[in-house]
Amino acid sequence: MKHIKHPTPLINQSICQANIRRMAEKAHLNSAALRPHFKTHQSAAVGDWYRQAGISGITVSSARMAKAFAEAGWKNITIAFPANILEAELLNELAAAIELRLFINSPETARALKEQLQHPVKFYIEIDTGQRRSGLHPEAYATIDAILAEARLEARQSELLHFHGFYTHPGHSYATQTLAQVTALYEDVLSYLLPLKERYAPQYPDLKLSAGDTPGSVRVEDLQEFDELTPGNFAFFDMQQLHKGVCSWQDIALAMACPVVDVYPDRNEAIIYGGAVHFSKDFYLQSDGSQSFGQLVWLQDSGWSKPVEGAYLKALSQEHGVLSAPDEIINELRPGQLLGFLPAHSCLTANLSPSLYNISSKNSLQTIAIL
Amino acid sequence: MKHIKHPTPLINQSICQANIRRMAEKAHLNSAALRPHFKTHQSAAVGDWYRQAGISGITVSSARMAKAFAEAGWKNITIAFPANILEAELLNELAAAIELRLFINSPETARALKEQLQHPVKFYIEIDTGQRRSGLHPEAYATIDAILAEARLEARQSELLHFHGFYTHPGHSYATQTLAQVTALYEDVLSYLLPLKERYAPQYPDLKLSAGDTPGSVRVEDLQEFDELTPGNFAFFDMQQLHKGVCSWQDIALAMACPVVDVYPDRNEAIIYGGAVHFSKDFYLQSDGSQSFGQLVWLQDSGWSKPVEGAYLKALSQEHGVLSAPDEIINELRPGQLLGFLPAHSCLTANLSPSLYNISSKNSLQTIAIL
Numbered sequence: 001m002k003h004i005k006h007p008t009p010l011i012n013q014s015i016c017q018a019n020i021r022r023m024a025e026k027a028h029l030n031s032a033a034l035r036p037h038f039k040t041h042q043s044a045a046v047g048d049w050y051r052q053a054g055i056s057g058i059t060v061s062s063a064r065m066a067k068a069f070a071e072a073g074w075k076n077i078t079i080a081f082p083a084n085i086l087e088a089e090l091l092n093e094l095a096a097a098i099e100l101r102l103f104i105n106s107p108e109t110a111r112a113l114k115e116q117l118q119h120p121v122k123f124y125i126e127i128d129t130g131q132r133r134s135g136l137h138p139e140a141y142a143t144i145d146a147i148l149a150e151a152r153l154e155a156r157q158s159e160l161l162h163f164h165g166f167y168t169h170p171g172h173s174y175a176t177q178t179l180a181q182v183t184a185l186y187e188d189v190l191s192y193l194l195p196l197k198e199r200y201a202p203q204y205p206d207l208k209l210s211a212g213d214t215p216g217s218v219r220v221e222d223l224q225e226f227d228e229l230t231p232g233n234f235a236f237f238d239m240q241q242l243h244k245g246v247c248s249w250q251d252i253a254l255a256m257a258c259p260v261v262d263v264y265p266d267r268n269e270a271i272i273y274g275g276a277v278h279f280s281k282d283f284y285l286q287s288d289g290s291q292s293f294g295q296l297v298w299l300q301d302s303g304w305s306k307p308v309e310g311a312y313l314k315a316l317s318q319e320h321g322v323l324s325a326p327d328e329i330i331n332e333l334r335p336g337q338l339l340g341f342l343p344a345h346s347c348l349t350a351n352l353s354p355s356l357y358n359i360s361s362k363n364s365l366q367t368i369a370i371l
Numbered sequence: 372m373k374h375i376k377h378p379t380p381l382i383n384q385s386i387c388q389a390n391i392r393r394m395a396e397k398a399h400l401n402s403a404a405l406r407p408h409f410k411t412h413q414s415a416a417v418g419d420w421y422r423q424a425g426i427s428g429i430t431v432s433s434a435r436m437a438k439a440f441a442e443a444g445w446k447n448i449t450i451a452f453p454a455n456i457l458e459a460e461l462l463n464e465l466a467a468a469i470e471l472r473l474f475i476n477s478p479e480t481a482r483a484l485k486e487q488l489q490h491p492v493k494f495y496i497e498i499d500t501g502q503r504r505s506g507l508h509p510e511a512y513a514t515i516d517a518i519l520a521e522a523r524l525e526a527r528q529s530e531l532l533h534f535h536g537f538y539t540h541p542g543h544s545y546a547t548q549t550l551a552q553v554t555a556l557y558e559d560v561l562s563y564l565l566p567l568k569e570r571y572a573p574q575y576p577d578l579k580l581s582a583g584d585t586p587g588s589v590r591v592e593d594l595q596e597f598d599e600l601t602p603g604n605f606a607f608f609d610m611q612q613l614h615k616g617v618c619s620w621q622d623i624a625l626a627m628a629c630p631v632v633d634v635y636p637d638r639n640e641a642i643i644y645g646g647a648v649h650f651s652k653d654f655y656l657q658s659d660g661s662q663s664f665g666q667l668v669w670l671q672d673s674g675w676s677k678p679v680e681g682a683y684l685k686a687l688s689q690e691h692g693v694l695s696a697p698d699e700i701i702n703e704l705r706p707g708q709l710l711g712f713l714p715a716h717s718c719l720t721a722n723l724s725p726s727l728y729n730i731s732s733k734n735s736l737q738t739i740a741i742l
Contacts, residue, residue, distance in 0.1 A: 005457040006435065039689055061690045062644075064377065081690055082632035084644050085707040086376040105633045109706045133691055134633050134642045171688070261453035262476045262505050271505045273433075273455050277722050277741075281652035317542070318410055318718060319432045319452055320504055335480045336456040347689060351648050354742055370648075371725055 001257060001299060001359070004338060007278040008257045009353050011236075012303050013360035016253035017049050019235050023217065024053045030223040035059045035078060037212070037232025040347045043356055044072040045365040046235065059212075059230040063087045063094065068368035070098050077101065078210075080167065080230060082126065082134050083109050088116035095119035101164060105136055106143065110150035110161060120160050123151070124167035124210060127196065129189040131171040138192035141199070148203075165208030165227065166196050173215040177244055186220045194225065215246045238346035239295050240284045242307075254356075255297055255304050255340040256349060258321065263333045268324060270333050274341065275319040280348035286312065294341035296325060302359060304340040313341060372628060372670060372730070375709060378649040379628045380724050382607075383674050384731035387624035388420050390606050394588065395424045401594040406430050406449060408583070408603025411718045414727055415443040416736040417606065430583075430601040434458045434465065439739035441469050448472065451538070451601060453497065453505050454480050459487035466490035472535060476507055477514065481521035481532060491531050494522070495538035495581060498567065500560040502542040509563035512570070519574075536579030536598065537567055544586040548615055557591045565596065586617045609717035610666050611655045613678075625727075626668055626675050626711040627720060629692065634704045639695060641704050645712065646690040651719035657683065665712035667696065673730060675711040684712060 001010075020036075027034035036050055039061040047069065050058070057076040060066045066077045067090065078101035083091070091113070094100045101122040104110050113121070125144055128135030136143055151161040170189050176182040193209050200207055212230035214237075223229065236254040237247040258274030274294075283291045296311035297304040311325035323330075323339070333339075343349040350356060356365045372381075391407075398405035407421055410432040418440065421429070428447035431437045437448045438461065449472035454462070465471045467490045475481050475494040484492070496515055499506030507514055522532040541560050547553040564580050571578055583601035585608075594600065607625040608618040629645030645665075654662045667682035668675040682696035694701075694710070704710075714720040721727060727736045 005461075006433070006455070062377070081644070082642055082706075084377070084630050084632050086630045086709070090376075106706055109632075112707060132638065132640075133686070133688060133693060137637065259455050259457045261455050261480075266508065267503065269503075271453055273452070276651065276653070276719055280647065281719070282647070315504070317504060318722070322504060335453075335477055336483060338457070348647055348652070351689070354740075369725075 001338060004257050004357070006259065007274040009350055009356045010255050010257050010340070010359050011046070011356045011365065012253045013049070013358050015251065016046065016235055017053075019237065019251060019253060020049055020053050023231065023234050024055065026217070026223070027229050030226065032223055032226045033057060033228045035228050035230050036235065037061070037080065037230050038069055039065065039351075040232035040235055041350055041356070042367045043365050044069070044368065045358070046356075047072060047074065059232070062370065063090045064370045065368065066094055066100070068370065070094055072368070075099060078124075078230070079103070080169070083113060085109055085112040085116070088113060091121070092117050092119060095121045103134070103167060104147055104151070104161070105134060107146040107150045110147050114150065114161055117160060120162060122162045122164040124164055127166050127168045127192060129168040129170055129192045130185070131169060133169065133171060135168060138196060163204055163207065165210060166193055167210040168193060170211060170213050170216050173213045174240070174244070176215060179219050179245075182215050182219045183221070186216050190225055214241060215244060218246050233347055236346035236350065238349075239292065239342050239344050240282075242342070243284050243286075249306050249342070252342050254346045254350065255299075255342055256294065257299060257338050257340055260333050260335055260337040260339060262335065263330060265327070265330050268327060268330050270323045270325070270330055272321040272323055272339060273319065274321040276316045277318055278349070278352055279313070279316055279321070279341075279343050280345060280352060281316060282345035282348050284344050290314070292344065293321065294343045296323065296329070297340040297342055299338055299340040307342060372709060375628050375728070377630065378645040380721055380727045381626050381628050381711070381730050382417070382727045382736065383624045384420070384729050386622060387417065387606055388424075390608065390622060390624060391420055391424045394602065394605050395426065397588070397594070398600050401597065403594055403597045404428060404599045406599050406601045407606065408432070408451065408601050409440055410436065410722075411603035411606055412721055412727070413738045414736050415440070415739065416729070417727075418443060418445065430603070433741065434461045435741045436739065437465055437471070439741065441465060443739070446470060449495075449601070450474070451540070454484060456480055456483040456487070459484060462492070463488050463490060466492045474505070474538060475518055475522070475532070476505060478517040478521045481518050485521065485532055488531060491533060493533045493535040495535055498537050498539045498563060500539045500541055500563045501556070502540060504540065504542060506539060509567060534575055534578065536581060537564055538581040539564060541582060541584050541587050544584045545611070545615070547586060550590055550616075553586050553590045554592070557587050561596055585612060586615060589617050604718055607717035607721065609720075610663065610713050610715050611653075613713070614655050614657075620677050620713070623713050625717045625721065626670075626713055627665065628670060628709050628711055631704050631706055631708045631710060633706065634701060636698070636701050639698060639701050641694045641696070641701055643692040643694055643710060644690065645692040647687045648689055649720070649723055650684070650687055650692070650712075650714050651716060651723060652687060653716035653719050655715050661685065663715065664692065665714045667694065667700070668711040668713055670709055670711040678713060
């Protein structure tokens with residue numbers, strides 16, 4: 001890695017492909033379609049690894065990201081975000097070219113799309129099963145009925161808006177620690193979704209249930225009730241997931257390589273070139289309650305070591321990272337040394353870089369540009 | 372702003388230019404050179420507004436950012452970050468083309484630069500006056516002497532590394548609230564810097580004192596002891612600054628325009644298209660202790676309203692923002708409406724966008740690409 005001069009996300013291809021394979025097998029065992037979330041990596045090359053694992057339908061978080069992956073050859077894309085009617089023109093372009101799936105969470109949105117789209121789309125109604133982000137209350141039947149009524153009353157074209165099913169993002173799973181907790185949370189999620197399915201199945205016998213945060217998709221054993229799973233983070237994992245027991249350090253496929261620029265043994269700290277514009281400001285709380293923005297690992301030719309105990313990024317500003325570590329570590333550091341860090345949140349870290357460096361193939365993998 | 376379809380940073384040029392003018396006047400009154408930090412805006416067009424205010428020397432946070440602004444015509448640039456010796460080749464290229472100023476905080480870095488640079492640079496030694504980020508302890512005389520000795524012992528060329536003075540970033544000013552607190556903090560800073568100046572002036576009679584966080588540069592009245600000021604955020608300001616009393620809302624020159632996608636009156640919340648990849652995950656604490664990632668304003672043709680009381684972004688995920696607001700606000704919102712938000716931290720927000728939209732000239736201002 002001698003050519004790395006500035007903060008650079010490293011990808012371990014074998015770990016990433018193993019993560020993908022494991023999740024594809026789990027989805028298969030549960031008779032669910034894996035539609036992985038591509039916001040995690042935003043890379044056409046990582047997308048190809050999914051293709052090799054038999055994946056054909058994917059999930060993204062914006063219309064512009066859908067466009068980038070449609071251009072990379074993906075023909076079946078869910079935009080897992082409440083449809084933004086201001087982008088109707090772009091949605092229409094996409095709907096002309098691929099199988100496009102949207103979230104429609106209000107009759108107003110259904111009406112606006114129906115007026116502005118010329119090409120058919122599938123849509124989910126998103127249900128809030130506890131995260132309190134987007135999604136309707138599981139008993140908001142009047143709103144659900146109004147959305148479905150709007151979709152049926154299609155003036156210009158039948159089947160312009162085709163109801164595909166209910167989607168939920170159980171993102172509150174990120175607050176769970178144990179397998180028992182996340183399993184109970186998923187039972188709770190199903191206690192909201194199954195009655196909805198029962199209620200609407202007579203009219204929509206093919207309706208699907210779709211979900212997929214990484215902690216739940218990885219840890220919960222029985223996912224048979226779900227027709228589709230849409231996790232993303234599991235491809236890379238990160239310290240937030242490790243800290244919650246979702247993965248082991250050997251499963252983490254992304255590390256940041258950052259140069260040491262200053263060493264301050266008197267305060268057990270070193271400054272690295274690597275800040276909020278490289279890692280993001282996301283963090284996790286360590287066992288002692290302190291914030292960490294990333295954990296030190298030693299870089300090796302073809303990967304990195306296990307996490308170095310007690311050595312973590314205690315603070316980030318725009319381009320500075322403050323590494324706190326025990327004496328015996330700090331005393332060995334020198335300016336110009338390249339260190340590895342497992343980031344708190346790999347999705348936001350990967351988002352910040354124009355490319356990911358594949359340490360297995362020694363290639364730079366460009367990430368898509370969202371312009 | 373009818374053409375805005377997705378999260379877009381808006382710049383009010385007149386406010387920004389007034390902020391620049393005010394700081395240039397203050398620096399002038401204090402006989403200090405204003406060398407503004409360009410990491411805040413990362414835009415050649417905003418750079419031009421500084422040029423119009425008579426600025427010729429600037430500050431950036433990385434060698435790659437220096438390169439981008441050198442290409443935009445800036446001939447005198449400080450990289451306000453501990454010199455990264457892995458980028459010696461790039462530093463050498465820059466030193467050949469412009470007056471380049473670096474931070475050298477260790478004899479090892481001095482030695483490595485001296486071996487690898489062919490063109491002269493000026494350097495500061497950075498002093499930690501309380502922030503505990505980069506910078507030497509104010510009494511680390513042995514290290515300072517060793518750096519200066521390395522710089523003098525130049526084998527190949529005299530004056531390759533020219534000692535310019537001491538730099539400090541009093542970033543702990545961000546924890547102050549009152550004018551008295553930040554004034555006392557600056558007295559403290561000078562109590563570290565002035566003895567250093569006195570100690571090294573006999574050998575280096577021209578040595579400069581350089582500093583410049585936004586809270587201090589804006590609020591502290593007497594800055595006569597400083598030769599150079601390097602704040603950046605003041606050009607845009609943001610809610611973190613407003614909340615600390617550093618600016619008024621009328622001084623904030625950057626707002627994010629974000630579409631409403633879902634409205635949930637039953638929980639007094641709406642979902643906007645605008646998340647961590649647009650705002651960053653930086654936040655501030657409101658008076659009641661709750662986190663805010665941005666404050667609602669109403670967009671107007673040529674600007675935006677005062678902050679809407681009680682209406683703020685309570686949570687951000689990758690692309691979702693959760694707006695919490697009183698009944699009477701939430702009940703009026705509709706999907707497809709464009710809202711304005713004053714961000715928590717304008718530097719990190721601007722960093723995330725490939726362009727800034729100038730609402731005064733109706734032009735999109737490209738930001739530099741750090742590749």
